[in-house]
Amino acid sequence: MYHKYFVWNIDDGLEQDKKIIKILKKYNMGATFNLNSGLYGEKTMIGRIGNLGMSEVPIEKFKKSGFHLLPYAEHFRIPEDEVVKVYGGFEIASHSLEHKNMKQCDEAELRRQILDDVKNLNEKFHQKTIGFVYPYGAVNEACIPLFKEAGIEYARVVGSDTSFRFPSDPYQLPLTCWHIKKNALDLIDQFIAATPTDDDMFFLMFAHGYEFDFGTKESNWVKLEKICQKVSSAGDIICCSTRDAFEAHRRNQK
Numbered sequence: 001m002y003h004k005y006f007v008w009n010i011d012d013g014l015e016q017d018k019k020i021i022k023i024l025k026k027y028n029m030g031a032t033f034n035l036n037s038g039l040y041g042e043k044t045m046i047g048r049i050g051n052l053g054m055s056e057v058p059i060e061k062f063k064k065s066g067f068h069l070l071p072y073a074e075h076f077r078i079p080e081d082e083v084v085k086v087y088g089g090f091e092i093a094s095h096s097l098e099h100k101n102m103k104q105c106d107e108a109e110l111r112r113q114i115l116d117d118v119k120n121l122n123e124k125f126h127q128k129t130i131g132f133v134y135p136y137g138a139v140n141e142a143c144i145p146l147f148k149e150a151g152i153e154y155a156r157v158v159g160s161d162t163s164f165r166f167p168s169d170p171y172q173l174p175l176t177c178w179h180i181k182k183n184a185l186d187l188i189d190q191f192i193a194a195t196p197t198d199d200d201m202f203f204l205m206f207a208h209g210y211e212f213d214f215g216t217k218e219s220n221w222v223k224l225e226k227i228c229q230k231v232s233s234a235g236d237i238i239c240c241s242t243r244d245a246f247e248a249h250r251r252n253q254k
């Protein structure tokens with residue numbers, strides 16, 4: 001008997017996550033939050049073009065300039081003294097120490113960005129961090145031996161794959177969908193209608209908290225709630241963290 005797993009993947013550790021968590025709890029859903037332990041409390045503003053957050057401006061610089069061409073949303077990271085309480089019960093994965101582009105780091109910097117972050121997260125959250133998310137989706141093969149050294153078992157990349165299959169290489173874990181996509185609810189309907197006949201099925205929904213504040217047609221809080229409502233009421237979908245989905249899938253294969 002095969003199962004269907006749905007996971008939320010939410011990046012950057014932002015203030016909006018508090019509101020997301022309230023909604024996830026209402027619908028009894030798990031999630032993975034991908035944090036940068038070197039950037040707790042950092043405040044920037046994100047300029048929006050369409051449904052996409054494009055230009056990131058430090059808050060001081062943003063305040064100094066009176067005129068802003070783009071609509072902006074807050075990209076305020078949760079302070080260090082709050083994170084344990086906010087994220088209690090959810091999987092925390094590494095998003096690197098300081099949200100660095102892994103393609104632009106030398107070996108020493110890669111070690112710092114991966115191993116120091118994992119160590120910080122393990123200590124702070126009293127958990128074994130097994131997930132990594134490449135900042136900017138910038139994949140670097142040189143990270144893989146460091147992942148193994150740090151105990152990282154899966155790494156999310158930027159591409160998307162709508163086959164509803166678990167990835168054959170866990171260090172190349174794609175998204176199934178980004179919630180801002182027009183077809184997000186259609187894809188969920190397809191997932192709900194699908195029957196796993198020859199293997200477990202997997203759906204990874206990706207988000208940044210600030211995107212829900214955009215309030216555009218495709219990126220808003222009502223849509224988040226609609227997604228949660230649809231998936232959680234399907235009956236046969238297990239809504240959990242990425243870690244729990246991978247572990248359950250591994251057990252089911254035995």
Ligand SMILES: [Zn+2]
Pocket residue numbers: 011012095099135136
């Ligand atoms: Zn990020």
